[in-house]
Amino acid sequence: MESDTPPAEVLDELFATIEERKETLPEGSYTASLFTHEKGENAVLEKLGEETTETILAAKDEEEEELLAESADLVYHLLVLLAMEDATLDDLRAELRERF
Numbered sequence: 001m002e003s004d005t006p007p008a009e010v011l012d013e014l015f016a017t018i019e020e021r022k023e024t025l026p027e028g029s030y031t032a033s034l035f036t037h038e039k040g041e042n043a044v045l046e047k048l049g050e051e052t053t054e055t056i057l058a059a060k061d062e063e064e065e066e067l068l069a070e071s072a073d074l075v076y077h078l079l080v081l082l083a084m085e086d087a088t089l090d091d092l093r094a095e096l097r098e099r100f
C-alpha cells in the first residue's frame with residue numbers, strides 16, 4: 001500500500017487487499033491465514049474480541065498512540081470478518097448512510 005494514499009481511499013485499498021488475499025491465499029499472508037484457520041470463523045472472532053478489549057484498555061489509560069494502533073487492528077479484523085461473510089465495504093457504507 002502507498003504511504004501517501006489519501007485517507008478517504010485507505011479503507012477501500014485495505015478491503016481490496018483483503019479480498020485479494022481471500023481469493024489467492026498467498027503463503028506468508030496473515031490475512032490468508034485467517035481465511036484458512038483450523039478454527040474457521042472463530043479465529044477472526046477471537047481476534048475481534050481481543051482487539052476490542054485492547055482498544056478499551058488503551059482508551060481507559062488515555063494512551064492516544066496505543067488507542068489508534070488498537071483501533072486500526074480492530075477495523076482491519078472487522079473488515080476481514082465482513083469479507084469472510086461475503087459482505088462488502090459498500091454494504092457497510094450503505095448501512096451507515098441509511099442512518100443519516
Ligand SMILES: N=c1c2ncn([C@@H]3O[C@H](COP(=O)(O)OP(=O)(O)OP(=O)(O)O)[C@@H](O)[C@H]3O)c2ncn1[C@@H]1O[C@H](COP(=O)(O)O)[C@@H](O)[C@H]1O
Nearest residue numbers: 001014017018021028029030031032047050072073076077
Ligand atoms: N492492517 C493489517 C493488520 N492489522 C493487524 N494485523 C495483524 O493482526 C495481528 C494482530 O494480532 P496481535 O496484536 O494479537 O499480535 P500477534 O500476537 O502477533 O498476533 P497473533 O499471533 O495472536 O495472531 C498481527 O499479526 C498483525 O500483523 C494486520 N495484518 C495485515 N494488515 C493489512 O493487510 C495487508 C495484507 O497483509 P498480509 O495478509 O499479511 O499480506 C497488509 O498490507 C496490511 O495493510
